[in-house]
Amino acid sequence: MPQAINSGLHPMYELFFENINKKVALTEADKAVIKTYLTPKKVRRKQYLLQEGDVCKNIIFVEKGALREYSLDESGREHILQFALEGWAISDLYSFLTGEPATYAIDAIEDSELVLIGKSAHEELLVKCRAYETFTRLNITGAYLAMQKRLTSTTSASLEERYEAFVALYPHIAERVPQHMIASYLGLTPETLSRVRKRISQNK
Amino acid sequence: MPQAINSGLHPMYELFFENINKKVALTEADKAVIKTYLTPKKVRRKQYLLQEGDVCKNIIFVEKGALREYSLDESGREHILQFALEGWAISDLYSFLTGEPATYAIDAIEDSELVLIGKSAHEELLVKCRAYETFTRLNITGAYLAMQKRLTSTTSASLEERYEAFVALYPHIAERVPQHMIASYLGLTPETLSRVRKRISQNK
Structure with missing residues (x-):
């Protein structure tokens, strides 16, 4: 119907x-x-x-x-x-x-x-x-x-790999969605996510 | 073709x-x-x-x-x-x-x-x-x-719940497949699986 x-x-x-x-x-x-x-x-x-x-x-x-x-x-x-x-x-x-x-x-x-x-x-x-x-x-x-x-x-992946896979899957979401939600999606605390992002930007 | x-x-x-x-x-x-x-x-x-x-x-x-x-x-x-x-x-x-x-x-x-x-x-x-x-x-x-x-x-589920969900999904497999493979599917050691099965049979 x-x-x-x-x-x-x-x-x-x-x-x-x-x-x-x-x-x-x-x-x-x-x-x-x-x-x-x-x-x-x-x-x-x-x-x-x-x-x-x-x-x-x-x-x-x-x-x-x-x-x-x-x-x-x-x-x-x-x-x-x-x-x-x-x-x-x-x-x-x-x-x-x-x-x-x-x-x-x-x-x-x-x-x-x-x-x-x-x-x-x-x-x-x-x-x-x-x-x-x-x-x-x-x-x-x-x-x-x-x-x-x-x-x-x-x-099986490292935290850095998991965050980068997330950004590849959702290229625009990292700018639009609060960090604590991204942490929740990845199963991390906001503090751990913050450290992961820092390590990635330092290695670039 | x-x-x-x-x-x-x-x-x-x-x-x-x-x-x-x-x-x-x-x-x-x-x-x-x-x-x-x-x-x-x-x-x-x-x-x-x-x-x-x-x-x-x-x-x-x-x-x-x-x-x-x-x-x-x-x-x-x-x-x-x-x-x-x-x-x-x-x-x-x-x-x-x-x-x-x-x-x-x-x-x-x-x-x-x-x-x-x-x-x-x-x-x-x-x-x-x-x-x-x-x-x-x-x-x-x-x-x-x-x-x-x-x-x-x-x-989110307990080990007992996970094993029972597995048996419900694959009702015949527990009899046909070696226990160490079932443990591997559930992400457990064979020893832990053996304890889980024991607890379930004691509670029945």
Whole structure:
């Protein structure tokens, strides 16, 4: 069931389709079908898109701004699983696919403009639109490879290597995101991250 | 380009298609197309399918037997990334997709019967056969979710919880695979795993 577009702005989704087109060629017919399933959303910095324990009902595409996905441990410390900047998709995929409560929360690091695709919209688009299925396959493949790299690097790379791999993966985020969040993503204390950055700049 | 089937056994690939059919309905035409791209292979226990540093050229489907995928650290210790039993697919996906040298090795834990799909066969099938693309999307989604679960459990669950999650994911493997490999998969010493198993059986 297509979701209503509840915005007076008649969004054109130009960036959204541009990002799909980088991976899969879309016909005008594809775009027309996909458009009817999209929901635009604007959020302010610190606003939630998903809270831990709720069911994740959307895949969220970032048009503008930045989101993060994280979990809280028993002592209330945040562990960042993923950042998402312009052109990235983010969701608690396990919760989205199974309908079980989310183990992650998602909120905005900056004021952001988003495009949401709900669960039933996603399922219908996968069947109706081959290009959307191919786009989904490529997205999930990229996410798998990124996570595998991270799993390997967490167990075997030096701190300097891990920070430099992070900067290579997210070239713009180091300037936009607070250092304590980058430390959390890397599993370090802010003090350790600061020492790592210092060592790297001294060796250049 | 379809690969030659170099076996006098005229394999029927019954199990292979049965496993796809559990996820995606295949027509007889789909099966006929896919068959021309498959290569059967038998290996003995301890035989390699992929060595670290070589390029991974195949996705390997296990028809019978058991494989493992692992890396070696600088001190020569094995870290097991994944097991694969009947019905599972295994490959160094990063190397397979990018053509870069593999960071993982794959070998047989038991005498095994396999079906290989090579890189160009995979690419052609994705385009030619929608059912194969859907099967690939579902496989990679499952692999992503399993890896995410593992990343979370490695950082936050107790040893007992991690072992029990492993047994739930691989219900038959605990009986078939040597304990030191299960310990390696869980990132434990064999002695620690033995204590964990003892505590679990005492609490039942």
